[in-house]
Amino acid sequence: MAMIDRGGARGQPPEGEPGGKPDFRELIARPDVRRWILRVAFAAVIGMLFAIVFDPRIGLTAAVVAVIVDTVRRARAGDGGYRASPAERKTAKQLSGLTKKGWHILHARAIPRDDDGVSDGQIDHLVIGPTGVFAIDSESWDKRLPVRTLSHMRLFHGPFEKKDRLDEARWEANQASRLLSLAMGQEIPVQPSVAIYGPSVPWRVMTVRNVDVYSGGKARTYLRKRPKVLTDEEVAGIAAAAAKVFPSKFD
Structure with a gap:
């Protein structure tokens, strides 16, 4: 199984972890x-x-x-009244066929806090399959405004920069990786991504600030076209741990 590169200097704790420099x-x-x-x-x-x-x-x-x-x-x-957004329902419908091929899809999962509480954070779709583990954020944007990027570092929807959406998607994936790694006793990478509905996206997949960005209609293709990195046993083990770690918002 692939290992996470935490990005910390040798002999020093990575940023954002206990003992590291607060980010x-x-x-x-x-x-x-x-x-x-x-x-x-x-x-x-x-x-x-x-x-x-x-x-x-x-x-x-x-x-x-x-x-x-x-x-x-x-x-x-x-409190038991969660309803999926139209964008989330579109992604869920698109990914439903993957379950017959060994994929595990967990929708609308809350992110636990270290004090045993539940944060306001939510992973729209936590996907575990042969090509890895993914946290997908489904977004519905105004179709009249174009989507563009600048040097793989900035994402714009018309005149509006979407840095906050990238930051949130990356935070959710980092939390999923941290909690799954603790539960499994080994490093579990989780790739953040944003599936956009509404406007035309002028690329297949673009990585912006380490977050994969693509048209929502291509979410299934995005997952399946990547290299296989997990065995069936690893997929089942991670999925079982994820189901225990991340409570459903629908409950």
């Missing part, structure tokens, strides 16, 4: 951290508006209420 970019890429940043920013705006119109104390109260309401709303939405 602020990886922290910001965490979906739970990103949602709290947006939540706090939204509450601050609400608080300032109420403080200007009414009173600073009313503004503070409004900000606190905004945080509480948003937190409760998200908690209720995630």
